[in-house]
Amino acid sequence: MNLNQLKNIYFIGIGGIGMSALARYFQAGEKFVAGYDKTATDLTAELEVAGVEVHFEDAVENIPEVCLDKENTLVVYTPAIPKGHKELNYFVDNGFQVVKRSKLLGLITENTFCLAVAGTHGKTTTTSILGHLLHECNVPLTAFLGGISENYNSNLILAGTDVSVVEADEFDRSFLTLSPNLAGITSMDADHLDIYGDADALKSSFGDFSRRIKTGGKLFVKNGLPLSGITYGIEDDSDYAIQNIKIKDGSYIFDVKTPDLWLEKLEFNLPGRHNLSNALLALAMAVEYGCPHQQLAKALASYRGVKRRFSTHVKTDDLVYIDDYAHHPEEINAAHQAVREMYPNKKVLAVFQPHLFSRTRDFIDGFATSLAQFDELLLLDIYPARELPIEGVTSKWLLDKVSSERKKLIDKSQLISEIQKSDAQVVLTIGAGDIGEEVKRIKKALSFES
Structure with missing residues (x-):
């Protein structure tokens, strides 16, 4: 495959963090770049501003006509795309060059x-x-x-x-x-x-x-x-x-x-x-x-960090709000160590959204132990990502295993009010799901922005 000769790159799952970086790369290389994703996000909005065509309904008729040129189009997808995806199956069935994101990254490098x-x-x-x-x-x-x-x-x-x-x-x-x-x-x-x-x-x-x-x-x-x-x-x-x-x-x-x-x-x-x-x-x-x-x-x-990797959004004498991507017990332990080292003797509230039913099941005891280290816990429902529910695997099951008194299962509609009820001096939101999309609302509520 000669990437230089290709004119069009079509991404299925273009809003993913790895996929959007590749889309930016090819856009800068003056290729025609377009793609599909399930939901609109800040990443897809930024791609659209840069001139990338993005749509959010899985339908073959939404594919830009230029990307239907089989000889000059490369189709890229992620393993998170379901097998029944209409656009992906169209490209496969019609003999297009179709590769996983990882394969393309290997070719580039x-x-x-x-x-x-x-x-x-x-x-x-x-x-x-x-x-x-x-x-x-x-x-x-x-x-x-x-x-x-x-x-x-x-x-x-x-x-x-x-x-x-x-x-x-x-x-x-x-x-x-x-x-x-x-x-x-x-x-x-x-x-x-x-x-x-x-x-x-x-x-x-x-x-x-x-x-x-x-x-x-x-x-x-x-x-x-x-x-x-x-x-x-x-x-x-x-x-x-x-x-x-x-x-x-x-x-x-x-x-x-x-x-x-x-x-x-x-x-x-x-x-x-x-x-x-x-x-x-x-x-x-x-x-x-x-x-x-x-x-x-x-x-x-001069290094300043990565968004959602222990990112501090509010920092006053009375209150600190930090957001982190931690979604594995060892990552939660690391976030806890960092909070305790930087803010000793302060009460810490953790808000956790579990990511994947299978990960919650496989590490249930590790999650319970790591979450029990915080002074207070608010637990959201499991974010399913690419998975279907697994019988018996719920946030309530996890909550019951956490050996602390100040713990509560909530839904997103209660998130702001429950955080505001807490007397914790440090608030930490953690998880790899869509909890990251709540950060702006939480920051606004805790910093009393208008």
């Missing part, structure tokens, strides 16, 4: 120097830090991000095509389409068991990914993971290790031991040890790529 970040947690933040570090060091790169970077207000950094920075997504084994030069693995906790079946199969897939690294390439692994590579860790004996951590005015100040030298008094402004670990992996990969140390230190201090 195969002739670049590729830096890829994998892991069940932390890959979006790490990828965005890495993209920012390389960009600030004037590397000619394209970075495809799984979230909206606060520095660039986009999920795409487009500053050249020699180097690519990508998330290596383990869902549906998508990362096995990539062949990176430098690859990092943040974590290998059990997840996506609806795809893998068990934790051993997931771990095996990460091993397969590590073997996709190009000859002469390098693998970076968090210290303790069962893979061989350049190790990184916090206050340990890793090849890259953070030492002498201090907190000053809400920021981390620390030193980094590398295989060759010490980097002193680096600054990083995202709270949480998990984010500090993410920053270390990005820094290690940028050092091994060849970025100058002084420029890296300056770039790290």
